[in-house]
Amino acid sequence: MAIEARGLTKVFKTGRRRARKRIDAVRDLDLVVADGERVAYIGPNGAGKSTSIKILTGLLHPTAGQATVLGLTPWEDRKRLARRIGTLFGQRSLLWLELTPRQSYRMLAAIYGLDRDDEPRRIAELGDLLDAVDLFDQPVRSLSLGQRMRCELTACLLHDPEILFLDEPTIGLDLVAKQRFRELLVRLNEQQGTTIFLTSHDVADIEHVARRAVVINHGEVIYDDEVAAMRRALLATKVVEVGLIAPIQAPLQAGVTVLEHTDQALRLVVDTHLTPIRVVLDELLDGPAVADVSVVDPPLEQVIAEIYERPAR
């Protein structure tokens, strides 16, 4: 098992004496992640994501509960665990900014005790995988953010970690760089079996990288399922977009809401709990006026926003 947490709790106490406040950052968190999974660990700001990741990587002691990561207790075996996990925390660089990435890799290889003979091979291998070889001899400061993130990921993978903890890894990247970064993560997982544990506010990161989503809010897990299932099960609504060659009357079944209606187009939202989508489609297609129909899921942002509103499990 890659990660196993039971009843994990972290309470912070701030202020002094009468002004003392108690903040329950993580509350009784249960979480199991199998080897090779790609998990999105998401939640609104202040939900407890970063605190729980800090506990799972050994940076913080929990107030209560137990956790093992790769069989080790993170806060007791931080340095041993560090040899087996990779971490990438948003804008916090793993590289020495004044050096070239290759010089940083040499330092990291020494710190992680990589075999001297293996080191150049490993750097070259990752350079190929991440398409970053050409960047390794430029000063880190001169790299674009997208290029730097590829070099950061190389640094993170140098010691062949079994789990990658990624906290907002695509923040600040442009669209192309984000897409490329996501593809790299998926490729890494598929080719090397690396477990991916990702937090992000970017829904596309979740959609393109993760297979499973764990949603946390107020320090508690409020949802845990496949990303596809989350979309399917949680919002039983579909958006129907219809192209018309002649005007028609919009369907009037219960749960059907018209978003847009012109002579050429019709957009509906259908609550499939009230009316099955087939019933709506049958009515629309029963006549010669429809040129084209598409049924799409609502945007994942909407699904996630709805989950954030839910009470704990």
Next chain:
Amino acid sequence: MTRRAFVEAVRGASQRVVAEPGGLVVSLAFYLVIVAVLSGLWRVAVGTNDGNLAGYGAVALTWYIITSEAATVSIHTRLIADVGDDIGSGAIAVELLRPASVIGVRVATELGRTLPKLLVLWVAGGLMAAVVAGGPPRPLALLLAAPSLVLAVTANLIAQHGVAAAAFWLRDAGSAWFLYLKAVFITGGMIIPLELLPNGLERASLFLPFRAMAYAPARLAAGFVEPHLLLEQIGWIAVLAIGAVAVFGAGERRLQVVGG
């Protein structure tokens, strides 16, 4: 921390200084101005005291100043504040997630950053001293001063990291930085040989680690063949290392419990 990691950290940081010599040039210019002014003042002071001040002649004091200043100017000026900022901002977390001593890697990196500067400054200062005052009072003592300089910057770097660790509790090491620099200025013998301090202060400096950071190599370069100063420096390095590792370790544990 393994020897290989230490060597790589020193090497990587040294390469950085050599690859970007701009900072080195600025430090050199600053250093030459400072040593020109201070050594000039000391030569005047010696001249008005029959050519001798507590056993130091004009040439000896010039070599004293070029060495004490090289030992201190070669170190990154804002080191305590920068380390403190990294602790206070939580940037240190990335380093805590490596299987190596945070303070070990940091000290090694700073040592790599300091050594090329130290070499350039001391050689330039030595040339200047030879031109304006005369050659080294005792060349043999210079052979002792060279390793003593390396020990001096090592002691200073370790101590600065230990002081910067205050940021684990205070969030800001800025005030500690100010106090520390003043202590090195005075009780470290950076601008004035300890023998010239008032008696009480001179005695107090005997029991403080700052003398290992400037006075020891400077006194050797001034022609006093006193090898015990190197042993004293090694002793202080051991004490400072134990202290700094303990403070940093306590800070890390606090971070683990209280959060960052």
